[in-house]
Amino acid sequence: MATKTQPTGDSVDGFLAALADDTKRADSERLIEMMRAATGEPPILWGSSIIGFGNRHYRYASGHEGNTALIGFSPRAAAVTLYLSLNFEDHSDALARLGKHRLGRGCLYVKRLSDVDESVLKSLIGSSVAAARAMSAPD
Structure with missing residues (x-):
């Protein structure tokens, strides 16, 4: 998630209700359950379409720093995008067992x-x- 993406205070329930695709809405509700259980944090809308959980501050060696959610996802048109803090190479065995998916950075x-x-x-x-x-x- 880019630094410019910040919590909006908008309603997550309202965002979900506006999703036209019933499967994406149901999948989003299930992901909220999973991510809430993993973080102990409530869902918060970041920007216009990212549902994030928790908050963390980061600082890179370059000096760039900002705030982002611990974890989040966005129910986009083509696929649900999960924003993870993982080196995917370290999780290749799990990814091989996951099922149908694609990876990005x-x-x-x-x-x-x-x-x-x-x-x-x-x-x-x-x-x-x-x-x-x-x-x-x-901090």
Whole structure:
């Protein structure tokens, strides 16, 4: 998530209700359950379309710093984008068992949750939250 993306205070329920695709809405509700369980944090709308959980401060060696969610996702038209704090190479075994997905830089794309093994996804979410908390810069 880019630094310019900040919590908006807008309603997550309102955002979900506006989703035209029933499967994306149901998948989003399930992801909210999983990410809330992994973080202990409520869902918050970041920007216009990202549902994030928690907050962490980061600082790169370059000096660039900002705030972002511990973990989040966005139900986009082509796929649900999960924003994870993982080195995907370190999780190749889990990704091989996950099911149908694509990877981007820091993103996992899933067309629908029925395409993946939910227990593997939960494990990846838990690993991502732990990694995000470990890399948070001290305030």
